[in-house]
Structure formats: C-alpha cells, structure tokens
Amino acid sequence: MSAAEMLRNSDLSSTLDEARERYVAAHPRSRALHEAARQVMPGGNTRSVLSYGPFPIAMERGEDCRLWDVDGHGYLDLCGEYTAGLFGHSEPRIHAAVQAAMARGLNLAAVGAAEGELASLLCARFPSIDLVRFTNSGTEGNLMALTAARAFTGRDMIMAFRGGYHGGVLLFSLNGPAPVTVPFPFLMADYNDTAGAVAAIRAHADRLAAVIVEPMLGSGGCIPARPDFLAALREATREVGALLVFDEVMTSRMSGGGMQEQLGITPDLTTLGKYVAGGMSFGAFGGRAEVMALFDGRLPHAGTFNNNVLSMAAGRVAMGAIFTPEVAQALFGRGEAMRAALNETLARAGTAMHFSGIGSMATVQFRPAPIERPFVQTEREEALRELFFLDMAAAGIYMARRGMAALSLPVAEADLDRFVATVGEFAQARGALLPRAGEMP
Missing domain, CATH: 3.90.1150.10 (Aspartate Aminotransferase, domain 1)
Known part of the structure; x- marks a missing residue:
C-alpha cells in the first residue's frame, strides 16, 4: 500500500x-x-x-x-x-379495513369472502398466476413454491444464485447456502452468468426440480438481472422439465404485473410478500394450474394465519383500490x-x-x-x-x-x-x- x-x-x-x-x-x-x-x-x-x-x-x-x-x-x-x-405508516383506507376486520373478530377459524377476492385480484394481475395460495411471509411462500416444484417434477435439486435472498431460511452467500438455510440439495450459480447457469441446468437435468431467481437481487445490492439472462433461464428450464420460480416479493411492485409482465417472461411459479397485504404479515405463492392443483388434496399446506382476517382485509383494499397498475x-x-x-x-x-x-x-x-x-x-x-x-x-x-x-x-x-x-x-x-x-x- x-x-x-x-x-x-x-x-x-x-x-x-x-x-x-x-x-x-x-x-x-x-x-x-x-x-x-x-x-x-x-x-x-x-x-x-x-x-x-x-x-x-x-x-x-x-x-x-x-x-x-x-x-x-x-x-x-x-x-x-x-x-x-x-403504503407508508398511516394509509387511512388500510387502517379502516383492518379496524373493521378487528371489530368483526380476530380468529374465526374459517374461510371468508376477503381471501377469494384478494386471490382473484392477484390472479388477474400476474401473468404466471393461474391459482394462488397464501402464507405468512415471503419466506414461507418460497418454501412452499420449492416444495411444490419438487413434488410436481419428482426431482429434488434446486438451483439458486450466489448473493440471493429468498427468506430467513433461504439465504445464499457468495460461498453458497448460509448455515440457517433449509437442507435441500442446492446447485449454486452466478447471477447474470447466462452460459454458466444454462450449462449447469443441462448438466443436472435429471435431478433439477426448480430454478429460483429474483428478477433483481434485493438484499444482494439492487442488482438487476439482464433480460437475456432471465430469458435463457426460462428456455433452459422448459427444455429440461424443471420449473422456473420468480421471487417477486420485492420486484412485483415494478408494474401492475411485476417484472415478469414488464419483461414479458412468464415463470412457472411466482412468490409475493407483505406489501400485497398493506404491510401486514403475508406471503403468497402461485402459478400454473397443474402445479398448484397439487394443493387440492394431494399436498398439505397448513398455517393458522394463512388467511388471517387482518391481512385478507388489508390486501383486498391495498391491491384492489390503492396500488392499481x-x-x-x-x-x-x-x-x-x-x-x-x-x-x-x-x-x-x-x-x-x-x-x-x-x-x-x-x-x-x-x-x-x-x-x-x-x-x-x-x-x-x-x-x-x-x-x-x-x-x-x-x-x-x-x-x-x-x-x-x-x-x-x-x-x-x-x-x-x-x-x-x-x-x-x-x-x-x-x-x-x-x-x-x-x-x-
């Protein structure tokens, strides 16, 4: 020096x-x-x-x-x-929706009208989402999306990208999965390395269930994916029969239908996060009807607060009346x-x-x-x-x-x-x- x-x-x-x-x-x-x-x-x-x-x-x-x-x-x-x-800290329409839901009772242990209305809003907005289910966080949404991919394909391996973040137990450093990351078999690749990622997908075609990617790395530094990189992932996963999962917990805010709509690249599954429910505890995973149909009796998906009345009420207003396209x-x-x-x-x-x-x-x-x-x-x-x-x-x-x-x-x-x-x-x-x-x- x-x-x-x-x-x-x-x-x-x-x-x-x-x-x-x-x-x-x-x-x-x-x-x-x-x-x-x-x-x-x-x-x-x-x-x-x-x-x-x-x-x-x-x-x-x-x-x-x-x-x-x-x-x-x-x-x-x-x-x-x-x-x-x-929506900031004091959006009056969200506050009113939450207060009205509270007045009707917090834990009803039942389905309600609001969850179907919120699901309809999301299915109409995101090109990849034919059917959707709700969770309590983006972390849970990603876990369930990857579980669905593994069950649908009959394969076990997941490709993720160094520096990616898909929730508290799906965290990837530059050296690979963090110690707290769930013990799925992971295949690591470099973000925006089209040739390397495509080669790895093809080399592991017999085991690869899904590729999960953020259209822009969030906690990894707000680094956008090149459109040709995402397009290549779409083509390569389709070629080998693996599912492409877009983690749009952050990037779904970029247009009415997220980055997938803006780029014209449709994944098989999409995950969403808390802003969708006005900042309340919320996550979602949705996608192709034939994949999501696994949850119609074949795969369990439990969660006391998946359809909690506060998040459902807030989400219906947030996505229906406030955050329009x-x-x-x-x-x-x-x-x-x-x-x-x-x-x-x-x-x-x-x-x-x-x-x-x-x-x-x-x-x-x-x-x-x-x-x-x-x-x-x-x-x-x-x-x-x-x-x-x-x-x-x-x-x-x-x-x-x-x-x-x-x-x-x-x-x-x-x-x-x-x-x-x-x-x-x-x-x-x-x-x-x-x-x-x-x-x-």
Missing part, C-alpha cells in the same frame, strides 16, 4: 470514528434500549437486518413517510420496511427519475459512487458501474457504506443500513429532491474519501 493510500485509509477511519461518536451522543435512549434488550435477546434484537453498530436506532412512531425515534429525531423514511412498507407504473417512473438524478449528481462530483437498482428500489455502491453480480466488499467499501448511513441519519434520512432505499407511495417529489441534495452534500463533504470516477475502492 502506498503512503497516499495509507493516509487516505487513516482519514476514513478517523472520519468514521467521529461520525460514530456523534451518532452515539445523539441517540442515548436508543442505546439504553439496546443495552437492556441484550440482557434478554441474543444481540439485543430479534431480526438480524436490524442489528448494526454502534447500535440500531429505535423508532417510536411513524406517519405517512415520516418516522420519529425514541430520542425525538424525525426522519424521512426511505427504508420503506425493506419494500414491505409500500397505474399507480405502480407512476411509482416506477418516480424511482427511475430519482436514481437518474442521484447518479447525475454523483457523476458531476467526479466519484465512482453511484446507485444501482430498478424503479423504486436503489442501493448505494462505492465502485464503478455497471455491477452485474454480488461481490465481496473491500474494508474501505464497508467503511464508506457505514459512513453514508450515519451521515444520512444525521441529516434526518432513514435508510437500510446496507444503503438501500425503497420508496413508499407517500414519498413526494420534494422528499426526493431533498434526498438527492443530501447525497450531493455527502459527495462534496466526503469527496476526498470517495473513489474517483473509474477507480476501485
């Missing part, structure tokens, strides 16, 4: 230490809550994505696209509950314009820092574009990502710790302008620490 690089790393380290100190000083009640929680919960939390240093911000309340923490600070919420909070298209356009403005601002600053993503989802990156697959971040990138999060929080903008933004419907143009301006201020204030255009960190 050159003397200049050593000095630059030293400057970043000292700057990050100062930002941490300011964060700690500004959030004494969050710190106290964290320390108390550590006495009764491992790590002081019960959700790994909310575990970060020095300690996580504890929120007290939310309204529209605003949050207030326990120390009294207000924030523009650009985390959007990691895409599940599409027209609204979805408008949100997509606003997100595209936001990311273009962010990247134009950063390009003018002469830095390699940029935002990857599609539509209303974006993640900050500290290396040159384009990025086509997940990568091992350098220590410098990790430090810059933390500094960005701390600076945004200090400026009253709440994002995912990993630097992801997921817009909710209440976010206004003025909010987006503020975000772009704040990122521009970050690039100016921290410019000496950021990689220059074309430079790797």
Whole structure:
C-alpha cells in the first residue's frame, strides 16, 4: 500500500470514528434500549437486518413517510420496511379495513369472502398466476413454491444464485447456502452468468426440480438481472422439465404485473410478500394450474394465519383500490427519475459512487458501474457504506443500513429532491474519501 493510500485509509477511519461518536451522543435512549434488550435477546434484537453498530436506532412512531425515534429525531423514511412498507405508516383506507376486520373478530377459524377476492385480484394481475395460495411471509411462500416444484417434477435439486435472498431460511452467500438455510440439495450459480447457469441446468437435468431467481437481487445490492439472462433461464428450464420460480416479493411492485409482465417472461411459479397485504404479515405463492392443483388434496399446506382476517382485509383494499397498475407504473417512473438524478449528481462530483437498482428500489455502491453480480466488499467499501448511513441519519434520512432505499407511495417529489441534495452534500463533504470516477475502492 502506498503512503497516499495509507493516509487516505487513516482519514476514513478517523472520519468514521467521529461520525460514530456523534451518532452515539445523539441517540442515548436508543442505546439504553439496546443495552437492556441484550440482557434478554441474543444481540439485543430479534431480526438480524436490524442489528448494526454502534447500535440500531429505535423508532417510536411513524406517519405517512415520516418516522420519529425514541430520542425525538424525525426522519424521512426511505427504508420503506425493506419494500414491505409500500403504503407508508398511516394509509387511512388500510387502517379502516383492518379496524373493521378487528371489530368483526380476530380468529374465526374459517374461510371468508376477503381471501377469494384478494386471490382473484392477484390472479388477474400476474401473468404466471393461474391459482394462488397464501402464507405468512415471503419466506414461507418460497418454501412452499420449492416444495411444490419438487413434488410436481419428482426431482429434488434446486438451483439458486450466489448473493440471493429468498427468506430467513433461504439465504445464499457468495460461498453458497448460509448455515440457517433449509437442507435441500442446492446447485449454486452466478447471477447474470447466462452460459454458466444454462450449462449447469443441462448438466443436472435429471435431478433439477426448480430454478429460483429474483428478477433483481434485493438484499444482494439492487442488482438487476439482464433480460437475456432471465430469458435463457426460462428456455433452459422448459427444455429440461424443471420449473422456473420468480421471487417477486420485492420486484412485483415494478408494474401492475411485476417484472415478469414488464419483461414479458412468464415463470412457472411466482412468490409475493407483505406489501400485497398493506404491510401486514403475508406471503403468497402461485402459478400454473397443474402445479398448484397439487394443493387440492394431494399436498398439505397448513398455517393458522394463512388467511388471517387482518391481512385478507388489508390486501383486498391495498391491491384492489390503492396500488392499481397505474399507480405502480407512476411509482416506477418516480424511482427511475430519482436514481437518474442521484447518479447525475454523483457523476458531476467526479466519484465512482453511484446507485444501482430498478424503479423504486436503489442501493448505494462505492465502485464503478455497471455491477452485474454480488461481490465481496473491500474494508474501505464497508467503511464508506457505514459512513453514508450515519451521515444520512444525521441529516434526518432513514435508510437500510446496507444503503438501500425503497420508496413508499407517500414519498413526494420534494422528499426526493431533498434526498438527492443530501447525497450531493455527502459527495462534496466526503469527496476526498470517495473513489474517483473509474477507480476501485
């Protein structure tokens, strides 16, 4: 390492230490809550994505696209509950639907009208969904979709992609399945590596039940799949008799019928997540009628809260009255314009820092574009990502710790302008620490 690089790393380290100190000083009640929680919960939390240093911000309340923490600070919420909070915190029509459902009774142990109406809405919107069933989360939806694929094909192996995330027990690092991932036989491939993925599908045709893929990696960095890559997966799975599963828990927000509609690529099965039920506990899996027919008496699918009255009532309003295809298209356009403005601002600053993503989802990156697959971040990138999060929080903008933004419907143009301006201020204030255009960190 050159003397200049050593000095630059030293400057970043000292700057990050100062930002941490300011964060700690500004959030004494969050710190106290964290320390108390550590006495009764491992790590002081019960959700790994909310575990970060020095300690996580504890929120007290939310309204529209605003949050207030326990120390009294207000924030523009650009985390959007990691895409599940599409409708913000106080959509009156969803609140009214949930309150009305509560007034009629919580646990009825029976079917109801709302679940059929929500199912009809989803079958009408997503090209691949002939029939659909509900779960409590996207994780469960993906587990059931893969189980259906294994039963339908009579095969046992699943292909997944390094850096993919399909739920708490379907997590794939760059080295393969995480220790908590269910013990299905997995075949790993690289995202956006068309030749490698197709070759692996053909080589394992006798055992391969399904290929599961996100049309854009979400927690993997908002890295879009190339259309030709997804099209090749569609062709290769059809060729060998395996099922193609699109995990659209996140990307289904990109149009009225998700990325599959936008790209004109129809998978065999699709999974959906919590925003569909207005941010309530919810997941879904659906697809070809002959595959889903397995659940008409041949495969069991239990779950006390699969059709819980709160999620069903909220989902019927969320997808029927609020998040129409027209609204979805408008949100997509606003997100595209936001990311273009962010990247134009950063390009003018002469830095390699940029935002990857599609539509209303974006993640900050500290290396040159384009990025086509997940990568091992350098220590410098990790430090810059933390500094960005701390600076945004200090400026009253709440994002995912990993630097992801997921817009909710209440976010206004003025909010987006503020975000772009704040990122521009970050690039100016921290410019000496950021990689220059074309430079790797």
